[in-house]
Amino acid sequence: MTAYRDLVASFTKLHRYQHLSSIVQWDQAAMMPANGNEARSAAMAELAVLLHETLTAPHLAAALEAAMRETSDPVEVASVREMRRQWRSANLLPSSLVEAKSLAGTRCEHAWRTQRQANDWAGFLANWKPVVACVRQEAALLAEATGLSKYDALVDRFEPGMTSAVIEPMFADLKRWLPPLIREVTAAQAKERVVAPVGPFPVAAQRALGVEVMGLLGFDFDGGRLDVSTHPFCGGVPEDVRITTRYRDDDFVQAMMGIVHETGHARYEQRLPRAWVHLPLGQARSMGIHESQSLSFEMQLGRSRPFLALIAPLVKQHLGDQPAFDADNLARIYTRVRTGFIRVDADELTYPMHVILRFEIERAIVEGELEPEDVPAVWDEKMRAYLGLDTRGNYRDGCLQDIHWTDGAFGYFPSYTLGAMYAAQYFAAIRAAVPDLDARIAAGDLAPIFAWLDERIWSQASRWETRELVERATGAPLSPAHFERHLRARYLP
Amino acid sequence: MTAYRDLVASFTKLHRYQHLSSIVQWDQAAMMPANGNEARSAAMAELAVLLHETLTAPHLAAALEAAMRETSDPVEVASVREMRRQWRSANLLPSSLVEAKSLAGTRCEHAWRTQRQANDWAGFLANWKPVVACVRQEAALLAEATGLSKYDALVDRFEPGMTSAVIEPMFADLKRWLPPLIREVTAAQAKERVVAPVGPFPVAAQRALGVEVMGLLGFDFDGGRLDVSTHPFCGGVPEDVRITTRYRDDDFVQAMMGIVHETGHARYEQRLPRAWVHLPLGQARSMGIHESQSLSFEMQLGRSRPFLALIAPLVKQHLGDQPAFDADNLARIYTRVRTGFIRVDADELTYPMHVILRFEIERAIVEGELEPEDVPAVWDEKMRAYLGLDTRGNYRDGCLQDIHWTDGAFGYFPSYTLGAMYAAQYFAAIRAAVPDLDARIAAGDLAPIFAWLDERIWSQASRWETRELVERATGAPLSPAHFERHLRARYLP
Numbered sequence: 001m002t003a004y005r006d007l008v009a010s011f012t013k014l015h016r017y018q019h020l021s022s023i024v025q026w027d028q029a030a031m032m033p034a035n036g037n038e039a040r041s042a043a044m045a046e047l048a049v050l051l052h053e054t055l056t057a058p059h060l061a062a063a064l065e066a067a068m069r070e071t072s073d074p075v076e077v078a079s080v081r082e083m084r085r086q087w088r089s090a091n092l093l094p095s096s097l098v099e100a101k102s103l104a105g106t107r108c109e110h111a112w113r114t115q116r117q118a119n120d121w122a123g124f125l126a127n128w129k130p131v132v133a134c135v136r137q138e139a140a141l142l143a144e145a146t147g148l149s150k151y152d153a154l155v156d157r158f159e160p161g162m163t164s165a166v167i168e169p170m171f172a173d174l175k176r177w178l179p180p181l182i183r184e185v186t187a188a189q190a191k192e193r194v195v196a197p198v199g200p201f202p203v204a205a206q207r208a209l210g211v212e213v214m215g216l217l218g219f220d221f222d223g224g225r226l227d228v229s230t231h232p233f234c235g236g237v238p239e240d241v242r243i244t245t246r247y248r249d250d251d252f253v254q255a256m257m258g259i260v261h262e263t264g265h266a267r268y269e270q271r272l273p274r275a276w277v278h279l280p281l282g283q284a285r286s287m288g289i290h291e292s293q294s295l296s297f298e299m300q301l302g303r304s305r306p307f308l309a310l311i312a313p314l315v316k317q318h319l320g321d322q323p324a325f326d327a328d329n330l331a332r333i334y335t336r337v338r339t340g341f342i343r344v345d346a347d348e349l350t351y352p353m354h355v356i357l358r359f360e361i362e363r364a365i366v367e368g369e370l371e372p373e374d375v376p377a378v379w380d381e382k383m384r385a386y387l388g389l390d391t392r393g394n395y396r397d398g399c400l401q402d403i404h405w406t407d408g409a410f411g412y413f414p415s416y417t418l419g420a421m422y423a424a425q426y427f428a429a430i431r432a433a434v435p436d437l438d439a440r441i442a443a444g445d446l447a448p449i450f451a452w453l454d455e456r457i458w459s460q461a462s463r464w465e466t467r468e469l470v471e472r473a474t475g476a477p478l479s480p481a482h483f484e485r486h487l488r489a490r491y492l493p
Numbered sequence: 494m495t496a497y498r499d500l501v502a503s504f505t506k507l508h509r510y511q512h513l514s515s516i517v518q519w520d521q522a523a524m525m526p527a528n529g530n531e532a533r534s535a536a537m538a539e540l541a542v543l544l545h546e547t548l549t550a551p552h553l554a555a556a557l558e559a560a561m562r563e564t565s566d567p568v569e570v571a572s573v574r575e576m577r578r579q580w581r582s583a584n585l586l587p588s589s590l591v592e593a594k595s596l597a598g599t600r601c602e603h604a605w606r607t608q609r610q611a612n613d614w615a616g617f618l619a620n621w622k623p624v625v626a627c628v629r630q631e632a633a634l635l636a637e638a639t640g641l642s643k644y645d646a647l648v649d650r651f652e653p654g655m656t657s658a659v660i661e662p663m664f665a666d667l668k669r670w671l672p673p674l675i676r677e678v679t680a681a682q683a684k685e686r687v688v689a690p691v692g693p694f695p696v697a698a699q700r701a702l703g704v705e706v707m708g709l710l711g712f713d714f715d716g717g718r719l720d721v722s723t724h725p726f727c728g729g730v731p732e733d734v735r736i737t738t739r740y741r742d743d744d745f746v747q748a749m750m751g752i753v754h755e756t757g758h759a760r761y762e763q764r765l766p767r768a769w770v771h772l773p774l775g776q777a778r779s780m781g782i783h784e785s786q787s788l789s790f791e792m793q794l795g796r797s798r799p800f801l802a803l804i805a806p807l808v809k810q811h812l813g814d815q816p817a818f819d820a821d822n823l824a825r826i827y828t829r830v831r832t833g834f835i836r837v838d839a840d841e842l843t844y845p846m847h848v849i850l851r852f853e854i855e856r857a858i859v860e861g862e863l864e865p866e867d868v869p870a871v872w873d874e875k876m877r878a879y880l881g882l883d884t885r886g887n888y889r890d891g892c893l894q895d896i897h898w899t900d901g902a903f904g905y906f907p908s909y910t911l912g913a914m915y916a917a918q919y920f921a922a923i924r925a926a927v928p929d930l931d932a933r934i935a936a937g938d939l940a941p942i943f944a945w946l947d948e949r950i951w952s953q954a955s956r957w958e959t960r961e962l963v964e965r966a967t968g969a970p971l972s973p974a975h976f977e978r979h980l981r982a983r984y985l986p
Binding site (some may be wrong): 013016017019020023024027031032033034035036038039040042043045047050220221222223224225236237238239240277313 | 501507512513516517520524525526527528529531532533535536538540543602607713714715716717718729730731732733770
């Protein structure tokens with residue numbers, strides 16, 4: 001047992017360094033004045049070196065081997081499995097490649113911020129080719145070491161155990177029924193009358209509304225905060241979870257639902273088991289499972305008719321009464337479907353098509369079947385097929401819109417739609433267990449939802465591989481059928 | 494020159510770790526929710542270990558020796574001198590003593606927070622004796638290594654180069670003329686009519702006023718922030734300076750002048766030379782010199798009649814017009830003298846007597862001439878003699894009032910009054926160079942003050958030993974005569 005104790009000591013130190021990293025990252029996004037950036041970046045780079053040194057310390061390899069031999073306790077076996085996963089991902093790649101990718105990615109991302117505005121595809125392409133070259137090398141090395149395909153080896157960093165062989169049939173299913181559903185719903189909604197909210201909506205009032213909604217959703221303010229940043233996120237540490245949003249004086253709709261979304265991430269973090277908080281075992285299972293929490297809150301609960309009926313009085317109380325704030329109208333606002341160019345502005349129905357398009361393109365790039373210079377043509381072809389939109393010459397609102405590819409985060413996109421499908425499957429299970437769920441939600445009794453998520457997801461952290469986690473929670477492997485039923489029930493009632 | 498380059502690399506790494514430490518410390522005081530404290534403390538303790546390891550790395554001793562031999566460039570000589578100072582203070586004490594003192598201090602300080610409220614001297618004493626025992630061991634080891642007296646060896650950590658032989662005659666001088674001056678001024682002020690401001694003063698309005706005053710004082714908001722904490726302080730890093738204050742709805746007087754005070758600290762940090770920012774050479778000279786900046790801003794400038802005339806219109810603009818906000822009345826408020834028990838509430842005239850009392854007691858404790866159990870009697874005796882106050886049985890407002898001794902920070906107190914005397918000496922020099930200074934201040938032209946401080950103090954960082962810094966700045970060694978002239982001119986005009 002000494003090997004395991006040695007590992008726990010090393011990973012506890014790593015956990016404490018990661019605490020520092022999380023807090024200064026949050027600060028950089030939410031608090032730091034502009035001129036603090038250079039010193040902060042240098043300090044964070046130094047900390048990144050320290051984190052990497054901690055995870056590549058020579059004694060860890062032998063300690064992991066020994067602990068795997070020594071340990072038979074199932075929780076410790078899982079704990080070592082998760083330690084090994086983090087250790088392997090830090091030790092598999094030569095530091096020369098990590099550095100080259102980091103440099104190419106930083107340069108490409110930095111230039112992209114202006115190139116996107118300028119619709120400068122040629123300028124972007126020149127910086128992006130070295131990034132893609134690094135990603136392909138990375139994928140080849142990871143594939144060789146793991147036995148996965150190149151693309152799957154990248155996916156595995158965000159979604160351990162998830163492969164294209166699982167994703168592709170599910171996405172094929174979505175591609176079959178989702179585009180016609182989108183057309184049907186947009187046609188039906190064309191006849192709907194939606195009353196637009198009339199601003200301005202003072203930021204202080206929006207914040208107070210957000211805090212009250214977070215309270216309803218069980219956010220623990222003794223162990224977290226709500227602040228503002230350009231790109232909303234959930235950060236901090238499980239003991240002190242920091243979520244952010246972004247307010248507009250003339251629109252509260254996005255900021256409020258953004259808070260609901262981040263609160264879903266936050267409750268997962270706040271309820272991760274404290275006994276394992278210092279270990280990889282105690283961390284969130286995957287990016288897709290994390291997104292399944294935010295989408296449980298935002299899509300399953302937040303945009304539902306009973307939840308909007310529950311909070312309509314709060315909206316009126318904080319922002320003043322007006323016809324747009326009636327529950328039925330709020331529900332129409334929050335389920336409005338419109339095809340558009342931009343993924344992050346997309347609604348629940350069109351969002352998966354944006355993701356599928358990116359999944360298909362990034363996989364082809366990584367597997368060497370598509371070259372960077374051919375991306376705009378394929379993007380346009382798929383946008384026409386999936387959403388009926390013409391993106392020719394419009395790189396800014398086309399393949400230049402996302403940050404992910406600029407710094408080489410290939411393999412992440414599927415997590416968004418996996419999360420949406422997981423969330424639908426959870427709520428199918430919750431509805432089966434709690435037949436009067438909608439009435440309970442409307443009455444403000446959200447406890448059955450939180451209890452289900454807490455028992456089956458939050459408290460489990462990384463105890464199980466993802467597939468087992470989902471099967472234990474819902475009784476079945478992930479299936480897009482629940483997502484389809486949910487969408488048809490909500491959008492074609 | 495390789496030894497110096499090696500040192501620069503090590504101290505640059507240390508600087509980046511200290512950046513992380515400063516930001517998470519600020520966060521702990523200004524942002525962190527209550528339940529984040531345990532995890533934060535563990536992360537900060539881990540970082541403290543790392544900082545200590547970095548400063549005690551075995552290669553540094555030889556590199557410092559070699560650099561001292563190799564270097565003749567005067568700036569590099571000074572740079573190595575300051576590196577050596579930090580290295581020595583980390584390497585002189587055995588880690589068992591550092592740990593024992595930290596444990597005893599943490600326990601004593603934690604219990605003190607409730608014991609002070611409960612006026613529980615006996616309870617405090619039991620925890621404090623081990624702290625004093627550690628401090629005496631520490632002082633003995635430092636004295637042996639430096640050749641200083643025990644108490645001076647502790648002072649040297651906060652005020653490099655300062656000794657009791659310099660402090661004591663100056664404090665003896667103050668003890669001669671200050672108590673009679675206090676009596677004379679309080680008698681004269683008894684006849685004055687002071688109009689009390691009438692609240693409430695909304696926090697948002699107080700903050701807006703504070704931000705405007707910080708702007709007048711040259712604070713760079715692109716490289717810093719203003720926030721709220723229980724105990725106001727100036728933190729962060731030179732590139733990103735974070736000051737805090739504490740607002741009361743029923744009183745703006747303290748919060749506003751607190752902001753002026755912290756802005757003095759902040760401008761020193763913001764103007765430290767960027768070329769040396771990663772080196773000990775680029776850090777503030779000492780705690781007394783730091784305090785001389787905050788007191789230049791608060792006492793010399795902030796509480797002056799022309800400055801208060803300058804900001805009176807801003808006070809009226811943000812808090813509403815009322816008779817109390819006329820410049821003459823504001824000047825009476827901000828120069829009101831009243832003897833009292835509490836150091837942190839003391840005015841400019843009585844504050845030094847609180848400091849001298851503590852200096853005399855803490856020196857006697859460290860030198861072994863006074864035992865902890867005898868402190869209340871000596872405290873009472875000195876309070877009667879210096880300020881005419883009876884503190885018998887009132888430990889809470891007596892020797893239990895300060896945090897400094899609870900965790901063993903002996904030797905710090907003199908810095909406060911050294912700072913006040915330095916500030917008076919700077920302003921005597923500035924007035925000699927700018928004869929119409931008061932008229933310029935009243936007209937909002939503070940540039941001559943900032944230029945003087947910038948050229949002679951801020952830009953010099955730790956380039957010179959303190960005594961040389963002050964002599965180069967003002968043409969003479971520190972003398973209490975300027976402080977006396979300043980107080981007589983302001984309080985007995």
